[in-house]
Amino acid sequence: MGTHLSFSPTRVTGTMVNYYFVCKRKLWLFSRGLSRERDSQLVALGQLLHEASFTRERKEVFILGHIKVDHTTTGEKVIIHEVKRSKSYSNAARAQLLFYLSELERLGIECKGELHFRSEKRREEVTLDSDGRCSVQQIVREVCRVVTESQSPEPQKGVPCRRCSYRDYCMV
Numbered sequence: 740m741g742t743h744l745s746f747s748p749t750r751v752t753g754t755m756v757n758y759y760f761v762c763k764r765k766l767w768l769f770s771r772g773l774s775r776e777r778d779s780q781l782v783a784l785g786q787l788l789h790e791a792s793f794t795r796e797r798k799e800v801f802i803l804g805h806i807k808v809d810h811t812t813t814g815e816k817v818i819i820h821e822v823k824r825s826k827s828y829s830n831a832a833r834a835q836l837l838f839y840l841s842e843l844e845r846l847g848i849e850c851k852g853e854l855h856f857r858s859e860k861r862r863e864e865v866t867l868d869s870d871g872r873c874s875v876q877q878i879v880r881e882v883c884r885v886v887t888e889s890q891s892p893e894p895q896k897g898v899p900c901r902r903c904s905y906r907d908y909c910m911v
Contacts, residue, residue, distance in 0.1 A: 759831075759882050809821050816851050833865060
């Protein structure tokens, strides 16, 4: 598989970072504007959960046009909150939040993060350290590599596709 288009690391989004861990084919399809999520019942459920959670907080804060955090709070430091339905793919959620923290750090904004897993009623603090910075740089390079491939990655076996909004693309 060769590459055919250029893709700047500044165009990487948190959703792309998340999809990199969930399914590289989903990432590739999403990067080409083939978003099927508006038809997904799970996405609709997630949106309802998001709207019902943290009702006093400002929702969906946009930063730099490519970062959309669920909400923020301030105290000693700004806290970036990312709300997920469950801890399934918690590694993807953690990487997404580390990406946000890294992007904000580039702007000179020191933050910490919190992941909220609503179905388990638990939260996890996330801080950006030197290992996290290196990890984010590697992930951004890998996201760019995947999205510039001329052909989509092969569907993965064993990935829970039955609930995926892109499954029609993979079942052909």
